[in-house]
Amino acid sequence: KLGMAYKKDDNFGEWYSEVVVNSEMIEYYDISGCYILRPWAMEIWELLKEFFDAEIKKLKLKPYYFPLFVTENVLQKEKDHIEGFAPEVAWVTKSGKSDLEAPIAIRPTSETVMYPYFSKWIRSHRDLPLRCNQWCNVVRWEFSNPTPFIRSREFLWQEGHTAFATKEEADEEVLQILELYRRIYEEFLAVPVSKGRKSEMEKFAGGLYTTSVEAFVPNTGRGIQGATSHCLGQNFAKMFDITFENEKGAREMVWQNSWAYTTRSIGVMVMTHGDDKGLVLPPRVAPIQVIVIPVPYKDADTTAIKGACESAVYTLNESGFRADLDTRENYSPGWKYSHWEMKGVPLRIEIGPKDLANQQVRVVRRDNGAKVDIPVANLVEEVKALLDDIQANLLKAAKEKRDACIEVIHTWDEFTTALNNKRLILAPWCDEEEVEKDVKARTKGDLGAAKTLCTPFDQPELPEGTLCFASGKPAKKWSFWGRSY
Ligand SMILES: O=C1CCCN[C@@H]1CCCn1cnc2cc(F)c(Cl)cc2c1=O
Numbered sequence: 001k002l003g004m005a006y007k008k009d010d011n012f013g014e015w016y017s018e019v020v021v022n023s024e025m026i027e028y029y030d031i032s033g034c035y036i037l038r039p040w041a042m043e044i045w046e047l048l049k050e051f052f053d054a055e056i057k058k059l060k061l062k063p064y065y066f067p068l069f070v071t072e073n074v075l076q077k078e079k080d081h082i083e084g085f086a087p088e089v090a091w092v093t094k095s096g097k098s099d100l101e102a103p104i105a106i107r108p109t110s111e112t113v114m115y116p117y118f119s120k121w122i123r124s125h126r127d128l129p130l131r132c133n134q135w136c137n138v139v140r141w142e143f144s145n146p147t148p149f150i151r152s153r154e155f156l157w158q159e160g161h162t163a164f165a166t167k168e169e170a171d172e173e174v175l176q177i178l179e180l181y182r183r184i185y186e187e188f189l190a191v192p193v194s195k196g197r198k199s200e201m202e203k204f205a206g207g208l209y210t211t212s213v214e215a216f217v218p219n220t221g222r223g224i225q226g227a228t229s230h231c232l233g234q235n236f237a238k239m240f241d242i243t244f245e246n247e248k249g250a251r252e253m254v255w256q257n258s259w260a261y262t263t264r265s266i267g268v269m270v271m272t273h274g275d276d277k278g279l280v281l282p283p284r285v286a287p288i289q290v291i292v293i294p295v296p297y298k299d300a301d302t303t304a305i306k307g308a309c310e311s312a313v314y315t316l317n318e319s320g321f322r323a324d325l326d327t328r329e330n331y332s333p334g335w336k337y338s339h340w341e342m343k344g345v346p347l348r349i350e351i352g353p354k355d356l357a358n359q360q361v362r363v364v365r366r367d368n369g370a371k372v373d374i375p376v377a378n379l380v381e382e383v384k385a386l387l388d389d390i391q392a393n394l395l396k397a398a399k400e401k402r403d404a405c406i407e408v409i410h411t412w413d414e415f416t417t418a419l420n421n422k423r424l425i426l427a428p429w430c431d432e433e434e435v436e437k438d439v440k441a442r443t444k445g446d447l448g449a450a451k452t453l454c455t456p457f458d459q460p461e462l463p464e465g466t467l468c469f470a471s472g473k474p475a476k477k478w479s480f481w482g483r484s485y
């Protein structure tokens with residue numbers, strides 16, 4: 001399929017659906033909220049996983065796989081943290097024609113699946129730290145508008161679950177993982193994110209505190225949680241009796257963390273960089289970084305051109321780049337240019353008779369369309385420089401766009417104006433939950449209410465006497481507010 005029917009700035013929702021399908025990342029499925037992830041998406045997921053898994057292995061995480069299914073009474077074990085979630089739990093009630101004795105839930109997350117065994121495995125301080133990670137799918141039967149990658153009823157994630165003897169160790173790991181999430185977004189997906197702490201109302205109810213990396217989608221003016229790293233304190237240790245005998249022979253409860261990022265990260269990247277020609281891939285997550293296309297001429301030496309293409313691909317692959325060539329006879333070069341632009345391939349190399357004669361290739365950048373002729377002898381170093389520049393350029397452009405959306409406000413009127421202008425709001429807040437609830441109530445509407453996105457670790461100076469924009473009480477911190485996904 002060539003060309004886009006929708007423009008990003010005219011009809012963002014339709015544009016997004018079209019990009020993820022035309023770039024061959026997603027195939028729609030006949031169950032609402034479920035999507036087929038095709039190679040162009042899975043290869044990106046695998047590149048992210050390769051980085052993240054190697055990094056957590058340096059932190060001594062061990063790979064596990066726990067069952068998909070959890071019994072009702074085990075799932076209900078942690079009532080207060082799941083009471084709000086009950087409607088989204090998917091249940092298996094039959095096998096074949098016969099009813100199951102008791103319904104079995106499909107995991108929406110794995111605390112209740114894992115922690116009874118943490119209790120069994122952890123006896124002594126010598127069993128700590130326990131560091132468990134699994135790469136799996138989870139199911140949450142949500143009803144709000146399903147969106148490929150962003151909000152689906154089944155998604156892929158990694159979930160880390162760790163246990164330590166001391167709070168200090170847990171606190172440290174929360175931030176180590178959060179930094180890895182920042183790197184996933186900024187160094188791989190070229191998406192700027194803000195590290196911060198969730199409010200008491202927005203945090204994971206079963207935990208002690210929640211940190212997150214928050215992204216922003218300028219086209220919709222909505223914040224979006226990129227990944228989350230919780231300190232659970234000793235809450236689950238108490239609930240599941242996860243205790244250990246310390247060096248002095250006394251029994252203590254463990255301190256736990258849990259953290260995750262999901263295939264949502266791919267959707268955020270698509271929304272951030274895509275344009276009206278389709279997907280734009282940051283080189284570090286591009287399944288193909290360079291596509292080489294022969295440009296045959298009527299009486300040109302097509303064999304020699306094809307040979308030049310093959311040797312360019314070979315040289316680039318030998319140098320560690322993901323290069324491929326498109327020698328399909330049944331498509332014109334022009335068709336191929338549009339096709340690979342739609343798929344977001346960072347660099348296109350064209351080789352025609354003139355290029356052959358001059359021992360050069362024509363390189364075209366997907367991010368800004370710039371064309372440059374480079375000598376075959378300099379191919380590897382020039383391609384490396386271009387890919388590095390594209391990676392940096394995409395992050396820089398996205399950061400500038402996100403920063404241009406940030407509006408610092410001080411009063412309620414400024415807040416509502418900024419909200420209606422699809423801004424990412426930075427506001428002084430008294431940090432009272434009642435006020436957060438009040439803002440939600442006062443901004444309710446069909447676009448959804450405003451909420452706190454996070455309190456950024458990087459706090460601007462808060463002058464003495466600054467008042468909360470919503471309550472007029474003394475402000476305690478700057479927080480990001482806005483509508484969200
Ligand atoms: O965010 C993470 C990181 C990885 C492990 N889990 C935590 C908390 C997950 C919260 N959460 C999120 N969604 C849920 C949906 C549900 F249906 C039920 Cl029963 C529970 C939950 C739930 O606890």
Ligand SMILES: [Mg+2]
Pocket residue numbers: 140
């Ligand atoms: Mg949810």
